[in-house]
Amino acid sequence: MRYIIIGSGAVGGSVGGRLHENGRSVVLVARGAHFEALRDNGLRLKVPTGTLTLDVPVAARPEDVELREDDVLVLAVKTQDTVAALDTWAARPVAGGGTAGERLPLVCAQNGVENERLALRRFREVYGMCVVLPSSYLNPGEVVAPCGPYTGALVIGRYGTGPDATARRIADDLEKACFLAPVVTDVMRWKYGKLLGNLANVVEAVCGSASDAAARDLIARAQAEGAAVLDAAGIAYASEAEITELRNGTVDLQPIAGERTRGSSWQSLARGAGSIETDYLNGEIVLLGREHGVPTPVNATLQHAARESVSREPGSLTAEEMSRRIAAIQGATPGPAT
Numbered sequence: 001m002r003y004i005i006i007g008s009g010a011v012g013g014s015v016g017g018r019l020h021e022n023g024r025s026v027v028l029v030a031r032g033a034h035f036e037a038l039r040d041n042g043l044r045l046k047v048p049t050g051t052l053t054l055d056v057p058v059a060a061r062p063e064d065v066e067l068r069e070d071d072v073l074v075l076a077v078k079t080q081d082t083v084a085a086l087d088t089w090a091a092r093p094v095a096g097g098g099t100a101g102e103r104l105p106l107v108c109a110q111n112g113v114e115n116e117r118l119a120l121r122r123f124r125e126v127y128g129m130c131v132v133l134p135s136s137y138l139n140p141g142e143v144v145a146p147c148g149p150y151t152g153a154l155v156i157g158r159y160g161t162g163p164d165a166t167a168r169r170i171a172d173d174l175e176k177a178c179f180l181a182p183v184v185t186d187v188m189r190w191k192y193g194k195l196l197g198n199l200a201n202v203v204e205a206v207c208g209s210a211s212d213a214a215a216r217d218l219i220a221r222a223q224a225e226g227a228a229v230l231d232a233a234g235i236a237y238a239s240e241a242e243i244t245e246l247r248n249g250t251v252d253l254q255p256i257a258g259e260r261t262r263g264s265s266w267q268s269l270a271r272g273a274g275s276i277e278t279d280y281l282n283g284e285i286v287l288l289g290r291e292h293g294v295p296t297p298v299n300a301t302l303q304h305a306a307r308e309s310v311s312r313e314p315g316s317l318t319a320e321e322m323s324r325r326i327a328a329i330q331g332a333t334p335g336p337a338t
Contacts, residue, residue: 001169004065005029005074006085008038008058010135010264011109012076013143015179017045018151020056022177027065028058035060037141044142047151048254067094072170073106073123075115078268079280082115090122105166107156111198111264112280113191116159127167130155130190130238132247134261138270144259150250153180157187180250186236193238195284196226202278202302205265207322208315215319221326222298226285232292262314265306269314278306297329 002025005016013028020026020043030038038058045052059065071094077085090101100106105125108115119126133152135145145151156171158164162185174181184190200219204210210219230237253261268276282299289296301322309316 007077009137014145018177033140126159128187201263201265
């Protein structure tokens with residue numbers, strides 16, 4: 001199997017780099033300065049044991065990759081970029097006939113819960129992956145993955161139908177490449193559980209930190225609101241305890257000199273990416289809340305703040321300001337008719 005990593009940032013670079021290091025065939029797909037750095041100098045993957053310089057094949061465009069029937073596509077872009085990537089790659093021809101959408105498996109190694117549905121409209125075989133992989137990508141050609149002894153936990157299952165032989169083969173390759181990779185029948189339950197944790201991402205991004213008391217309170221309120229929405233919608237989700245147990249003693253942060261790992265949304269603002277994935281994290285809770293009649297003032301406020309902050313550096317707003325905005329929304333919400 002050859003792995004085509006579509007989006008070779010923090011997650012894609014970590015997964016692709018580790019697979020390549022352990023003898024698997026990999027192609028990284030990247031753009032702009034990141035592509036140029038990967039092409040010219042290889043991938044610098046910083047892990048607790050040192051810095052790996054990996055000469056991984058890299059492509060700038062789908063047209064630069066001649067797809068084979070043994071390829072696995074790993075989608076690791078942010079959700080706001082998913083549709084464009086899927087439309088391009090699904091139509092690509094595969095050696096021997098047919099298109100990628102008809103013939104190749106696609107793994108959604110992404111946050112949120114929308115990607116798999118989008119992918120299944122275009123790909124016959126879609127696999128969900130719950131990514132527990134603290135990592136960062138801030139500089140072209142360089143990815144930091146500061147966990148050990150395993151680099152991350154990647155829970156995988158075929159979307160809609162549970163595990164199959166392909167999922168197990170992918171998991172086997174990942175297990176040999178420094179990842180935990182349990183194969184499950186209910187991968188979306190794990191992804192909804194991870195979604196609740198990801199509601200904190202925007203707080204760190206717009207407030208600059210998630211560690212002070214006001215930020216922690218805001219996160220707790222957003223997550224409580226999210227759990228209430230999922231419960232009302234009848235959606236099962238892995239508990240925080242389950243996700244913690246998955247990584248306990250195996251996926252532990254280990255200091256790397258000069259490096260501090262931040263969330264993916266913080267990284268997007270710090271890189272000046274021009275977009276942020278909050279619409280598919282906190283925005284998913286807002287959407288479900290509207291569908292099921294559950295108020296979501298905390299997540300709606302955070303979603304709006306993320307849109308404001310797209311062109312700014314992290315920390316442009318404070319948790320106290322967010323709390324004032326939420327209180328204003330709640331005060332303006334009409335009570336029940338009498």
